[in-house]
Amino acid sequence: MLIFKELKSRIVYDFLQLVFPRVCLLCYDTLVVQERFLCLQCKTRLPYSHYWEEKDNPAAQLFWGRVPVEWVIPFLHFTKNGVVQHLIHEIKYNKRHDLAEYLGTLFGNVLNSSSLKMVDGIVPVPLHASRLLERGYNQSEKIAQGISQSMNIPLLSNVIERRVWKSSQTKRNRYERWQNVKDAFQLVNREAIAGKHIMLVDDVLTTGATLEACALKILEAERVSISIVTLAKA
Numbered sequence: 001m002l003i004f005k006e007l008k009s010r011i012v013y014d015f016l017q018l019v020f021p022r023v024c025l026l027c028y029d030t031l032v033v034q035e036r037f038l039c040l041q042c043k044t045r046l047p048y049s050h051y052w053e054e055k056d057n058p059a060a061q062l063f064w065g066r067v068p069v070e071w072v073i074p075f076l077h078f079t080k081n082g083v084v085q086h087l088i089h090e091i092k093y094n095k096r097h098d099l100a101e102y103l104g105t106l107f108g109n110v111l112n113s114s115s116l117k118m119v120d121g122i123v124p125v126p127l128h129a130s131r132l133l134e135r136g137y138n139q140s141e142k143i144a145q146g147i148s149q150s151m152n153i154p155l156l157s158n159v160i161e162r163r164v165w166k167s168s169q170t171k172r173n174r175y176e177r178w179q180n181v182k183d184a185f186q187l188v189n190r191e192a193i194a195g196k197h198i199m200l201v202d203d204v205l206t207t208g209a210t211l212e213a214c215a216l217k218i219l220e221a222e223r224v225s226i227s228i229v230t231l232a233k234a
């Protein structure tokens, strides 16, 4: 009976492998059992920023004179039509929230041996309710969950709320974007972050306008310091 059961599950497994082979998202090679989403070779070759080794990195310089932040660390470099764009596309448009979480855990592993290992709490940049409804999840929160798991640092997801949302940001210039986002966030739980070093998490760093607006709100709490991390930098 047991043999029959085992045989049956083996057949189911083989069938699933045939129909939904586990392949690398980037090179389509078959993954070995321990691998998820990416083969070892593609994982090794990701365009890591290494900005966790350099405090005054170009991403940090983007915020100079705008908002006081401790560290700014994008995990990967984003290039047009590159591998990171492909991964972000999978997360945003093919609803691969498990991929967002997975990349978050890889990022967390790296941050564990950086100056950010001592932060007190992780806050994802919130998504507006209508966008959340459309997508089904907040990708920044999924990335933050992955980071939280591998760093063993609490995720604080109800600290900031997003209030205003107007049409897509992508076609606006920097000033228009700023006008649109500067009042978009509301600090709803200042006690949860008072006296803490907060790691603010977003998916992609472009102009930094959204992160700046969000960071300024967080800084309204007492004795708070902020570091910013993103999955990628454009």
Ligand SMILES: [Zn+2]
Binding pocket: 024, 025, 026, 027, 028, 029, 038, 039, 040, 041, 042, 043
């Ligand atoms: Zn691969």
